[in-house]
Amino acid sequence: MLDVYKIREDFPILGKKVNNTDLIYFDNAATSQTPNQVIDVISDYYKQYNSNIHRGLHSLSADATNKYENSRTLIKNHFGASHEHEIIFTSGTTHGINIISSGLEKLISSKDELIVSEMEHHSNIVPWQMLCEKTGSKLKVIPINDDGTLNMDEYKSLLTPAVKFVFINHVSNTLGIVNPVKEIIDLAHKNNSKVLIDGAQGAAHFKINLKELDVDYYVASAHKLCGPTGVGFLYGKSELLNSLPPYQGGGEMISTVTFNKTEYADLPHKFEAGTPNIAGVIGFGAAIEYMNSIGFDNIEVYEKELLDYATENLKKIENIIIYGDVDDKISVISFNVGNHHPSDIGSILDQYGVAVRTGQHCTQPIMDHFNIPGTVRASFSFYNTKSEIDLFIDALKKASKMLG
Amino acid sequence: MQSIQQIQDQIIEEFDFFQDWSEKYQYLIDLGKNLPEFNDSNRVDSNLIKGCQSKVWLNSSFDNNIVIFEADSDAIISKGIISLLIRVFSGHTPDEIIAANIDFIEKIGLNSHLSQTRANGLLSMIKQIKIYALAYQAKN
Numbered sequence: 001m002l003d004v005y006k007i008r009e010d011f012p013i014l015g016k017k018v019n020n021t022d023l024i025y026f027d028n029a030a031t032s033q034t035p036n037q038v039i040d041v042i043s044d045y046y047k048q049y050n051s052n053i054h055r056g057l058h059s060l061s062a063d064a065t066n067k068y069e070n071s072r073t074l075i076k077n078h079f080g081a082s083h084e085h086e087i088i089f090t091s092g093t094t095h096g097i098n099i100i101s102s103g104l105e106k107l108i109s110s111k112d113e114l115i116v117s118e119m120e121h122h123s124n125i126v127p128w129q130m131l132c133e134k135t136g137s138k139l140k141v142i143p144i145n146d147d148g149t150l151n152m153d154e155y156k157s158l159l160t161p162a163v164k165f166v167f168i169n170h171v172s173n174t175l176g177i178v179n180p181v182k183e184i185i186d187l188a189h190k191n192n193s194k195v196l197i198d199g200a201q202g203a204a205h206f207k208i209n210l211k212e213l214d215v216d217y218y219v220a221s222a223h224k225l226c227g228p229t230g231v232g233f234l235y236g237k238s239e240l241l242n243s244l245p246p247y248q249g250g251g252e253m254i255s256t257v258t259f260n261k262t263e264y265a266d267l268p269h270k271f272e273a274g275t276p277n278i279a280g281v282i283g284f285g286a287a288i289e290y291m292n293s294i295g296f297d298n299i300e301v302y303e304k305e306l307l308d309y310a311t312e313n314l315k316k317i318e319n320i321i322i323y324g325d326v327d328d329k330i331s332v333i334s335f336n337v338g339n340h341h342p343s344d345i346g347s348i349l350d351q352y353g354v355a356v357r358t359g360q361h362c363t364q365p366i367m368d369h370f371n372i373p374g375t376v377r378a379s380f381s382f383y384n385t386k387s388e389i390d391l392f393i394d395a396l397k398k399a400s401k402m403l404g
Numbered sequence: 405m406q407s408i409q410q411i412q413d414q415i416i417e418e419f420d421f422f423q424d425w426s427e428k429y430q431y432l433i434d435l436g437k438n439l440p441e442f443n444d445s446n447r448v449d450s451n452l453i454k455g456c457q458s459k460v461w462l463n464s465s466f467d468n469n470i471v472i473f474e475a476d477s478d479a480i481i482s483k484g485i486i487s488l489l490i491r492v493f494s495g496h497t498p499d500e501i502i503a504a505n506i507d508f509i510e511k512i513g514l515n516s517h518l519s520q521t522r523a524n525g526l527l528s529m530i531k532q533i534k535i536y537a538l539a540y541q542a543k544n
Contacts, residue, residue, distance in 0.1 A: 019425070341479035343457045344433075348481075351425050359457050373459065373478055402430055403480060404437070 002298040007383050010035035021353035024388045029173055029332050029379035030357055031223045038226060041286040045279045052275055068278055071285030078288050080209035081235055085267040088234040089281050093200040094123040096219030096234035099271055100196055101127035103244030110136030113162040117142040117150055119172045122362040124198045128167055144369060148175040148324030159191045166195045170202030174361040175324025176332025185215055200224055205330040207296040210235055227287030231280035241267050248273040299382045303331040306380040310389045323375055331380040340403045342374040348402060352395035408500055411492050412508035419512035432484030439487045442476035453528050458482045464536040469497050471540055493533050501537035506530055
């Protein structure tokens with residue numbers, strides 16, 4: 001069991017007041033908050049050993065390099081990758097997806113097909129549309145059922161021999177639904193298709209084992225799991241990453257440079273051109289350590305408790321519609337109250353100090369499916385409490401009454 | 405006919421009566437509900453204002469050197485804000501609209517209660533109103 005009130009002491013921002021009232025932060029699916037354990041590590045980097053990595057011979061550089069590479073090991077171990085060099089540091093999930101989409105330009109032809117789903121974040125749609133425009137390949141879409149889950153029968157029938165790649169999120173950022181990624185990957189592999197999983201929402205809520213999943217590519221961001229913004233990772237199986245051309249040219253990603261021929265560096269450096277976000281990567285490692293010190297099993301149990309408590313109490317509100325109310329989901333609730341516009345609800349909740357997200361959540365196809373302008377999305381983290389949920393529901397009732 | 409400045413001053417005076425944000429919001433919601441019905445034929449994409457999280461349609465007409473605005477939104481608080489903008493701008497000449505210095509939003513304390521997204525939307529609305537006025541001025 002985790003002691004939520006003790007955990008909250010780690011997060012200075014949770015004591016903040018907004019609009020003269022205590023902050024209730026329920027926008028964790030967009031960005032999670034940062035504990036002192038991560039803030040201190042980042043600040044320590046700039047105070048104690050700020051320097052460039054890998055090429056410096058001096059002590060500071062050695063220190064920075066060790067800590068940077070230690071983060072790679074921490075992430076490799078936590079996510080169960082086979083080798084450190086399969087973990088490429090990126091600026092976030094979107095960057096990871098773009099490394100792959102740009103790398104596939106020469107490897108995909110007009111005869112090939114790609115699959116995405118109707119519930120993807122725009123960042124797991126647009127890069128593939130751009131790839132299709134460049135290569136003449138075709139993008140096929142797995143529809144969602146009315147309960148928000150993926151239509152797996154449709155997926156199976158879309159998996160034709162021409163399909164080279166499947167791009168699916170682990171967890172829907174809008175609905176919180178956890179997709180059956182193992183089944184998706186196994187079906188794709190039987191069809192000789194490769195799979196990229198967008199793990200932006202999955203990584204923060206439960207433990208993932210990349211080797212067991214047998215996934216080809218996996219991308220995630222640090223800021224969803226108590227780490228800093230502007231950093232994330234791309235995992236890829238060695239042989240696949242080796243088959244891709246570099247994403248950007250520059251320093252760090254080469255082994256020799258002459259005007260006749262330049263040799264690219266080996267993995268992972270081939271994809272890490274230029275000076276990386278060193279403090280961010282080290283902070284990312286600290287965030288993984290912090291979350292493991294709390295324990296992902298504890299986090300999962302506690303967040304499920306928050307989800308069930310909030311869902312049960314939200315359902316008591318008149319005219320509430322919850323989208324994606326299924327069993328297998330993380331602590332994200334997308335809803336509307338009657339015909340009230342989500343932005344009206346969100347604006348009033350903000351006055352009560354409750355931070356939620358409103359709108360389309362970068363998933364316009366889901367909004368089109370349900371024929372709505374958007375939703376209010378409340379997303380809980382392991383540092384939130386039931387009493388915060390009580391205050392949120394109380395504020396929501398007041399908002400609904402004000403809007404009439 | 406009151407000037408644009410006089411109308412703004414009147415709105416500022418009205419908002420002075422409110423004790424807290426919830427009364428201001430309630431007033432905006434009521435204004436939104438009482439906004440005159442928007443002509444369905446004007447609810448077209450070319451009348452949509454970009455930069456708002458909710459949909460906002462703005463239509464204008466010009467007669468006898470006077471600009472008339474009508475607007476609508478799918479969100480009620482936006483509609484309330486629009487209602488104030490129409491009250492300030494509608495029924496004035498293009499010259500008056502272009503010259504107007506809009507200070508009531510800040511003075512009624514709406515700025516501090518608007519999220520950045522909403523504040524941007526509001527700026528887009530005022531910009532669009534002034535663009536209409538400029539177009540009518542050029543026509544004259």
